[in-house]
Amino acid sequence: xxxxxxxxxxxxxxxxxxxxxxxxxxxxxxxxxxxxxxxxxxxxxxxxxxxxxxxxxxxxxxxxxxxxxxxxxxxxxxxxxxxxxxxxxxxxxxxxxxxxxxxxxxxxxxxxxxxxxxxxxxxxxxxxxxxxxxxxxxxxxxxxxxxxxxxxxxxxxxxxxxxxxxxxxxxxxxxxxxxxxxxxxxxxxxxxxxxxxxxxxxxxxxxxxxxxxxxxxxxxxxxxxxxxxxxxxxxxxxxxxxxxxxxxxxxxxxxxxxxxxxxxxxxxxxxxxxxxxxxxxxxxxxxxxxxxxxxxxxxxxxxxxxxxxxxxxxxxxxxxxxxxxxxxxxxxxxxxxxxxxxxxxxxxxxxxxxxxxxxxxxxxxxxxxxxxxxxxxxxxxxxxxxxxxxxxxxxxxxxxxxxxxxxxxxxxxxxxxxxxxxxxxxxxxxxxxxxxxxxxxx
Ligand SMILES: NC(=O)c1ccc[n+]([C@@H]2O[C@H](COP(=O)([O-])OP(=O)(O)OC[C@H]3O[C@@H](n4cnc5c(N)ncnc54)[C@H](O)[C@@H]3O)[C@@H](O)[C@H]2O)c1
Ligand SMILES: N[C@@H](CCO)C(=O)O
Ligand code: NA
Numbered sequence: 180x181x182x183x184x185x186x187x188x189x190x191x192x193x194x195x196x197x198x199x200x201x202x203x204x205x206x207x208x209x210x211x212x213x214x215x216x217x218x219x220x221x222x223x224x225x226x227x228x229x230x231x232x233x234x235x236x237x238x239x240x241x242x243x244x245x246x247x248x249x250x251x252x253x254x255x256x257x258x259x260x261x262x263x264x265x266x267x268x269x270x271x272x273x274x275x276x277x278x279x280x281x282x283x284x285x286x287x288x289x290x291x292x293x294x295x296x297x298x299x300x301x302x303x304x305x306x307x308x309x310x311x312x313x314x315x316x317x318x319x320x321x322x323x324x325x326x327x328x329x330x331x332x333x334x335x336x337x338x339x340x341x342x343x344x345x346x347x348x349x350x351x352x353x354x355x356x357x358x359x360x361x362x363x364x365x366x367x368x369x370x371x372x373x374x375x376x377x378x379x380x381x382x383x384x385x386x387x388x389x390x391x392x393x394x395x396x397x398x399x400x401x402x403x404x405x406x407x408x409x410x411x412x413x414x415x416x417x418x419x420x421x422x423x424x425x426x427x428x429x430x431x432x433x434x435x436x437x438x439x440x441x442x443x444x445x446x447x448x449x450x451x452x453x454x455x456x457x458x459x460x461x462x463x464x465x466x467x468x469x470x471x472x473x474x475x476x477x478x479x480x481x482x483x484x485x486x487x488x489x490x491x492x493x494x495x496x497x498x499x500x501x502x503x504x505x506x507x508x509x510x511x512x513x514x515x516x517x518x519x520x521x522x523x524x525x526x527x528x529x530x531x532x533x534x535x536x537x538x539x540x541x542x543x544x545x546x547x548x549x550x551x552x553x554x555x556x557x558x559x560x561x562x563x564x565x566x567x568x569x570x571x572x573x574x575x576x577x578x579x580x581x582x583x584x585x586x587x588x589x590x591x592x593x594x595x596x597x598x599x600x601x602x603x604x605x606x607x608x609x610x611x612x613x614x615x616x617x618x619x620x621x
């Protein structure tokens with residue numbers, strides 16, 4: 180390696196993740212050089228403000244506020260984008276690729292919104308675009324999907340892919356903590372996005388679900404294709420209801436191959452995909468139920484391999500930087516050898532199933548009059564919409580009773596119509612908790 184020409188890397192953004200990338204590039208320089216086959220040196224670090232406080236000391240001659248100027252430099256071989264958001268991140272990545280650099284990014288929002296533009300630019304430039312950090316932080320999940328499982332058929336991906344919301348739900352479950360207090364803790368720990376609405380309302384998880392679905396099913400899935408519900412409507416009542424039935428509430432990202440019912444040319448229907456993010460009750464015995472605090476986990480089901488689980492830190496500066504540097508070593512090695520790694524694989528053009536047609540189960544808690552005929556009337560509302568009931572639990576409370584119904588699988592549209600009808604019934608005082616049930620054997 181002695182005498183090898185160093186590879187120059189531009190780091191765009193020096194926040195929670197960027198500062199750890201800079202720190203590790205320095206601290207691990209010897210090992211990284213040995214693994215790449217040439218030293219990897221920082222060409223510059225683009226920041227918004229030169230005098231902002233930072234978690235890492237950056238020599239002042241490396242700092243610049245001109246990110247575009249930095250990625251356009253002739254001596255830049257590699258670009259790490261950890262600014263986040265759509266613009267200027269997209270323009271900077273496109274400029275970097277056009278300039279012949281290979282790119283590593285952690286930007287799930289951009290990949291989920293406009294991934295194909297970036298993939299096409301990488302293809303045209305003959306350069307790598309890697310983004311392991313974009314989904315589930317440090318957990319290796321994209322490379323297993325893109326490479327290790329490339330010979331198998333993935334049928335389902337079920338994951339906890341947002342650390343902030345898992346942290347909040349976990350604190351609500353184990354400590355009875357309030358929502359705001361738990362969110363503030365997650366922000367202080369560096370898990371939350373700059374605007375935590377992206378976490379709380381499920382946008383961050385939906386972006387990750389789109390990326391996972393694209394890679395798992397070799398089809399283009401964008402954020403707009405993902406049905407999204409966040410956790411801001413999850414109440415302590417929902418959390419208690421889950422506890423009462425031996426379950427726990429988690430924000431899940433689910434991507435699955437499903438039958439669309441439509442046939443092409445009279446042949447069998449090509450499976451479509453259903454991609455959704457919503458809170459759900461899962462049994463406490465399910466492996467995902469034990470994913471605590473800000474940890475993430477992704478379950479993958481495939482035809483030949485069976486069930487795989489990937490678990491670890493999904494957020495935070497250093498864990499995310501670990502994934503960024505893993506990609507950086509790979510793309511640096513490829514860059515040096517004039518080769519490329521795996522590009523986009525989207526040959527299967529799959530339809531996205533509307534949420535109304537997606538089959539789910541529901542948990543519905545209903546406050547009702549405690550008198551004859553009420554249970555039958557509630558059961559009739561379910562039956563009218565073709566929803567079969569699996570269990571009913573009743574608790575008396577003076578003049579009132581609470582019914583907790585868990586349905587068998589039905590379409591989401593049937594279940595929503597049932598809940599709407601229940602809300603209109605005179606004997607129903609209130610529908611206090613409505614939540615999908617996942618991770619059971621049905
Ligand atoms: N924090 C995490 O746990 C985590 C995990 C996985 C992925 N990510 C992703 O990593 C990326 C960065 O996240 P973060 O948590 O480090 O965010 P951050 O807000 O801490 O850092 C972003 C930095 O970019 C800087 N910046 C903004 N515009 C700039 C510009 N034009 N030029 C140069 N710098 C600019 C900001 O000043 C800020 O310091 C995002 O895409 C995020 O989604 C974060
Ligand atoms: N805000 C994200 C960071 C990781 O992408 C989370 O909480 O999981
Ligand atoms: Na990852």
